[in-house]
Amino acid sequence: MSRVLLIEDDPAVRRGVEWALRHRGHDVAAAPTGEEGLTLLRSHRPDVVVLDLMLPGIPGLDVCRRIREHDQVPIIIVTARGDDIDVVVGLEAGADDYVVKPVRASVLEARMRAVLRRTAPDTEGRTRPRPRTYGDLAIDRAALVVTHRGEPVPLAPSELRLLLALSDAPGQVLSRQQLLEQVWEHSYHGDVRLVDACVKRLRGKLGGDSGHIETVRGFGYRFRAA
Amino acid sequence: MVRMPEAVRSLRFRLVAGFGLIAVVSALGTGALTFREARTGVLQQSQDTVVNQFRDSVDALLPDVPSQPDRAQLGSLVFSLASTHRSQHWRVLATYRGVEAPSEAGDDFGELTAALRHSVETRSVAVFQRVHSGGASALVVGLPVVFADGTGSRADSGLALYLVVPQTTEQRYVSTLVSAVERAALPALGLAVLLALFVARGVLRPVRALRQATRRMADGHLDTRLSVHGSDELADLSAAFNETAVALERSVSELRRMEAQARRFVADVSHELRTPLAAMSAVTDVLDDEAVHLEHGTAEAVQLIGEETERLVRLVNDLMEISRFDAGAAELHLDEIDMAESVRRTLAARGWQDRVTVRLPPPGALRTPVDPRRFDVVVANLVGNALRHGAPPVTVTLTAHREPGAGDAAKAGAAGTAGAAGTAGFARAAGERSWVRLVVADSGPGIAPDALPHVFERFYKASSARTRSESSGLGLAITAENVRLHGGRIRAENGAAGGAVFTVDLPAGRGDGRG
Numbered sequence: 001m002s003r004v005l006l007i008e009d010d011p012a013v014r015r016g017v018e019w020a021l022r023h024r025g026h027d028v029a030a031a032p033t034g035e036e037g038l039t040l041l042r043s044h045r046p047d048v049v050v051l052d053l054m055l056p057g058i059p060g061l062d063v064c065r066r067i068r069e070h071d072q073v074p075i076i077i078v079t080a081r082g083d084d085i086d087v088v089v090g091l092e093a094g095a096d097d098y099v100v101k102p103v104r105a106s107v108l109e110a111r112m113r114a115v116l117r118r119t120a121p122d123t124e125g126r127t128r129p130r131p132r133t134y135g136d137l138a139i140d141r142a143a144l145v146v147t148h149r150g151e152p153v154p155l156a157p158s159e160l161r162l163l164l165a166l167s168d169a170p171g172q173v174l175s176r177q178q179l180l181e182q183v184w185e186h187s188y189h190g191d192v193r194l195v196d197a198c199v200k201r202l203r204g205k206l207g208g209d210s211g212h213i214e215t216v217r218g219f220g221y222r223f224r225a226a
Numbered sequence: 227m228v229r230m231p232e233a234v235r236s237l238r239f240r241l242v243a244g245f246g247l248i249a250v251v252s253a254l255g256t257g258a259l260t261f262r263e264a265r266t267g268v269l270q271q272s273q274d275t276v277v278n279q280f281r282d283s284v285d286a287l288l289p290d291v292p293s294q295p296d297r298a299q300l301g302s303l304v305f306s307l308a309s310t311h312r313s314q315h316w317r318v319l320a321t322y323r324g325v326e327a328p329s330e331a332g333d334d335f336g337e338l339t340a341a342l343r344h345s346v347e348t349r350s351v352a353v354f355q356r357v358h359s360g361g362a363s364a365l366v367v368g369l370p371v372v373f374a375d376g377t378g379s380r381a382d383s384g385l386a387l388y389l390v391v392p393q394t395t396e397q398r399y400v401s402t403l404v405s406a407v408e409r410a411a412l413p414a415l416g417l418a419v420l421l422a423l424f425v426a427r428g429v430l431r432p433v434r435a436l437r438q439a440t441r442r443m444a445d446g447h448l449d450t451r452l453s454v455h456g457s458d459e460l461a462d463l464s465a466a467f468n469e470t471a472v473a474l475e476r477s478v479s480e481l482r483r484m485e486a487q488a489r490r491f492v493a494d495v496s497h498e499l500r501t502p503l504a505a506m507s508a509v510t511d512v513l514d515d516e517a518v519h520l521e522h523g524t525a526e527a528v529q530l531i532g533e534e535t536e537r538l539v540r541l542v543n544d545l546m547e548i549s550r551f552d553a554g555a556a557e558l559h560l561d562e563i564d565m566a567e568s569v570r571r572t573l574a575a576r577g578w579q580d581r582v583t584v585r586l587p588p589p590g591a592l593r594t595p596v597d598p599r600r601f602d603v604v605v606a607n608l609v610g611n612a613l614r615h616g617a618p619p620v621t622v623t624l625t626a627h628r629e630p631g632a633g634d635a636a637k638a639g640a641a642g643t644a645g646a647a648g649t650a651g652f653a654r655a656a657g658e659r660s661w662v663r664l665v666v667a668d669s670g671p672g673i674a675p676d677a678l679p680h681v682f683e684r685f686y687k688a689s690s691a692r693t694r695s696e697s698s699g700l701g702l703a704i705t706a707e708n709v710r711l712h713g714g715r716i717r718a719e720n721g722a723a724g725g726a727v728f729t730v731d732l733p734a735g736r737g738d739g740r741g
């Protein structure tokens with residue numbers, strides 16, 4: 001059971017998704033506009049936000065940015081097929097994943113489950129790992145805290161999971177497809193722009209330590225420990 | 227400029243030849259006529275002069291000649307005749323009843339024909355004849371001496387005088403005339419050719435402009451117009467061309483506008499359908515879950531709604547995808563991936579791995595930059611199509627091959643099957659292109675020959691019996707668009723052993739093959 005904030009302007013779609021998610025046991029708060037959504041964000045304290053990009057009033061992309069200003073809650077954007085640029089901009093604005101309308105409740109739920117998984121899947125079931133440091137960067141895989149010179153770096157779930165997946169195998173090249181499957185639980189043929197956008201955001205947040213994530217042209221990404 | 231192979235058939239050549247012919251014919255014709263008239267006039271005049279001089283001289287000398295002269299008297303007559311006109315090279319012969327006296331001894335007067343002599347002897351009038359012998363021409367005059375009394379009756383004296391005058395002066399005059407005509411004809415011909423070239427240039431410039439404009443039009447530049455100079459036939463033609471171009475451009479832009487309108491309509495309709503479908507699609511899972519608790523009839527109805535909603539979603543999604551291709555908004559997100567792995571994943575994701583025989587290169591052997599999502603669509607659509615409409619076994623083959631030059635489709639077929647299959651890291655030789663070939667073959671009845679050219683058309687149904695199927699009818703059209711977006715090519719055919727064979731060639735690598 002998760003607490004879901006649904007921001008969707010079309011009443012029928014809002015009611016349909018709300019009902020379907022409730023039916024699957026989630027606690028859903030629904031808002032028809034971005035403004036109401038931002039208000040509900042404070043009162044409802046959702047685990048995940050499902051955000052339609054086409055909204056009256058404040059555009060969906062701005063809502064996404066405003067949430068990210070002080071909150072790392074997972075955000076899944078809902079786009080219309082054919083709005084390719086919206087996807088890229090939405091992901092760069094901080095969204096963790098996206099679904100394309102029309103979407104089945106089961107597909108949306110699978111995406112929610114993926115972004116809500118608290119740890120990287122390959123670290124589950126192991127003995128509690130100790131925090132590791134890479135220069136100024138420290139990654140505590142147990143507490144899921146990343147610090148830079150002792151200061152915590154606020155990471156969205158997808159960013160954290162990506163960093164964990166990469167740093168779990170320093171020096172090893174991971175293809176975009178591997179990362180898509182491992183971090184987003186997408187299929188092999190998913191949208192690799194998710195990976196690229198997330199790497200970009202992650203590098204931005206790591207600032208001076210962004211050199212840890214190397215692009216290997218034609219193959220994917222690699223974590224450099226030193 | 228006129229190209230050489232067509233030179234003889236070209237308008238320029240024909241104009242020059244025509245003008246030249248006219249110049250030659252008119253020069254020669256005029257020359258010949260002038261020559262004939264001049265020659266006749268010259269000769270006539272010289273004849274008259276000679277005949278008159280001869281007659282006058284004879285008249286002057288005759289009183290000294292007895293009525294029945296002997297050889298010596300005849301000799302002195304001809305001598306005095308010849309000597310008075312020595313400068314004109316007169317040769318004179320006098321005959322009287324079988325006695326002949328030439329002005330020069332031993333002169334046989336070969337120019338004198340029997341016919342002339344006969345004519346002189348019988349007709350009693352002055353006769354002349356022009357004789358050519360040994361390349362020189364001479365005038366022969368026969369003059370019978372006739373006595374006339376005051377009453378007008380004439381009596382033949384029996385004495386006849388013959389004169390032979392060489393006509394070298396006249397001949398020289400005539401030959402000068404001939405060479406003058408010849409000399410005039412050549413410059414006239416040259417002038418005619420120059421004129422012809424000039425006229426041809428004037429005619430050909432608009433013709434060439436017209437040709438270039440037509441080619442530009444054929445290349446799709448419908449805004450091509452000619453500038454119209456003057457008001458001759460060629461200007462009319464240019465004006466007519468412009469009018470045609472305007473009409474063509476108008477109707478083409480009208481067609482394009484209508485087509486764009488139709489496409490926008492499809493895109494708009496799909497867009498509008500999406501919102502209600504989004505609401506319906508969201509709840510179909512709930513309906514499916516609840517169906518088990520409902521009574522039989524209601525459950526079936528609920529299930530039907532769920533299934534058909536899914537179908538509608540697929541159709542709308544495919545329509546949106548096609549609309550994006552039509553609008554040129556489809557983007558290619560290239561990523562270098564292991565092609566064999568990609569095919570395996572496509573089959574596994576749909577649970578087809580046990581229904582399809584695969585022939586793939588070893589892992590890591592064939593890496594190519596493709597749009598993974600679009601390649602997945604291509605493989606899934608082709609295999610799905612084979613499974614639905616063909617019969618097992620369905621085989622999927624992935625190979626790499628090289629072929630010389632670009633876009634040589636005719637050779638592609640042969641080179642493809644013979645090409646090295648699944649070789650890793652092939653180098654790119656100059657002018658060679660590397661391709662990845664995906665072949666999806668089934669063992670069904672194949673595609674009807676008349677349907678083959680249409681299989682990639684939208685909503686084309688190969689058989690009317692197959693009007694209802696899982697596919698939207700856009701699957702193969704979207705597949706073809708995806709292949710084209712990659713710069714690849716696709717073709718459908720029937721295999722030698724029956725069954726449909728779909729072959730996709732995608733360009734492999736852009737120079738930097740394997741890392």
